[in-house]
Amino acid sequence: MVSEQIRRHIEQDAFARALGIELVELREGFAECAMRVREDQLNFHGSLHGGAIFSLADAAFGAACNASGQTAVALEMNINFLNAVAPGARLVAEAKEESASARIALYHLTVTDEQGRMIASLHATAYKKNERFG
Numbered sequence: 001m002v003s004e005q006i007r008r009h010i011e012q013d014a015f016a017r018a019l020g021i022e023l024v025e026l027r028e029g030f031a032e033c034a035m036r037v038r039e040d041q042l043n044f045h046g047s048l049h050g051g052a053i054f055s056l057a058d059a060a061f062g063a064a065c066n067a068s069g070q071t072a073v074a075l076e077m078n079i080n081f082l083n084a085v086a087p088g089a090r091l092v093a094e095a096k097e098e099s100a101s102a103r104i105a106l107y108h109l110t111v112t113d114e115q116g117r118m119i120a121s122l123h124a125t126a127y128k129k130n131e132r133f134g
Helices: 004-011 013-016 048-068
Strands: 021-026 032-034 068-081 090-100 104-112 118-132
Touching: 004 048, 004 090, 013 104, 021 090, 032 048, 048 068, 048 090, 048 104, 048 118, 090 118
Parallel strands: none
Antiparallel strands: 021 032, 032 090, 068 118, 090 104, 104 118
16 A cells, blocks of 8 residues: 555656646556646647657656655666557556566556557666655
8 A cells, every 4th residue: 555645745746747647546566647638748740749658658657666665766668659649638657567676676568548549568677776755
């Protein structure tokens, strides 16, 4: 069970809030974040900017790997963009821990739209620091 203190700490991410990203679900090793695509997030082709998709996934990754209250930071993230996204779509990113040791954790992430269509798939590695915040 994730404490309210940890959840509030994670929800203070100013960059995620600026993009309209909300933390939907949080438990140790798992997070779900969602975002409604806005016009100001589109690229010059009129579809969602890849950086916005990555940022949504990164917010879910950060939440999942920090849910225990132990400070964790990204070592590596690899993204595959699979489908374009139009304005107004609601995207959901899920981050799931696949493996963890005392210092390193591996996560699989997906970003899907409202129809369940896969928008992006990611793998990410986190480094768990010897620090706690919650």
